[in-house]
Amino acid sequence: MSDENAASGDTPEVEIPVEQAVDPIEALRIENADLKDRVLRSHAEMENLRKRTERDVNDTRSYAIAGFARDMLSATDALSRALMVLPAEARTSGDATTKSLIEGIELAEREMQRLLAKHGVKPIEAEGQKFDPHKHQAMFEVPDPSKPEGTVVQVVQTGFAIGDRVLRPAMVGVAKGGPSHAPADEAIDKSA
Incomplete structure (x- = not known):
């Protein structure tokens, strides 16, 4: 039966829409613009990656010894405390061995301070400065x-x-009770 319909022409013909004619030059221009955009974006992305990597390398170079330096500070502090607890008369009237020991501790402390400074570790200036919670830890207030x-x-x-x-x-002591250090619109955080 299907052969008869096909032969007699009873089957409706399906019309295929005719594609609109596309100008090949315009298509190439669109493709060129798209590729140019992709190249520019890729270039910008690579430049950002290069800058970020360079910054990370510089940070790593600068701060790689931070953990070691922090540990060395405790050894430096121990040497400083050892020098502070020595009585003044031990420095002046002590025997030669005691004086040599004191000089050796002083030399070791100076050398550790020099090496820390050589690698970018610097002491934070605190005395006489305005309290900064990012650099100072308030231990007590002093009525002054x-x-x-x-x-x-x-x-x-x-x-x-x-x-x-x-x-x-x-670790610092902070003045309390004097005139305000900051203008009235700046409040000092006393909760630190």
Whole structure:
């Protein structure tokens, strides 16, 4: 039966839509613009990756010793404390062995400070500065009306930084009760 319909022409013909004629030059221009956009984006992405990698390498180079330096600070502190607890008369009237021991401890402490500085580890200046919670750790407040409120008046332990990063904040005593150090619109965070 299907042969008869096909022979008699009873089957409806399916019309295939005629594609619109596309100008090959315009198609190539569109493709060229798309490829150019992709190349520019890839180039920008690679440039950003190069800059980010360069910054990461510089940070790693600068801060790679941060953990080691932090550990060395405790050894440096131990040498400083050893020198502080020695009585003054031991330095002046002690026997030659005691004087040599004291000189050796002083030499070791200076050398450790020099090596830390050589690798970018610097002490944080605190005394007389305005309290900065990013660099200082307040241990206590000192009632001192002669100093502006919020000023560091005593350093209990020196802080250190490597580059712009704090390795250890300075432990400080902060003035309380003096005139305001900052303008009235700036409030000092006393909760630190």
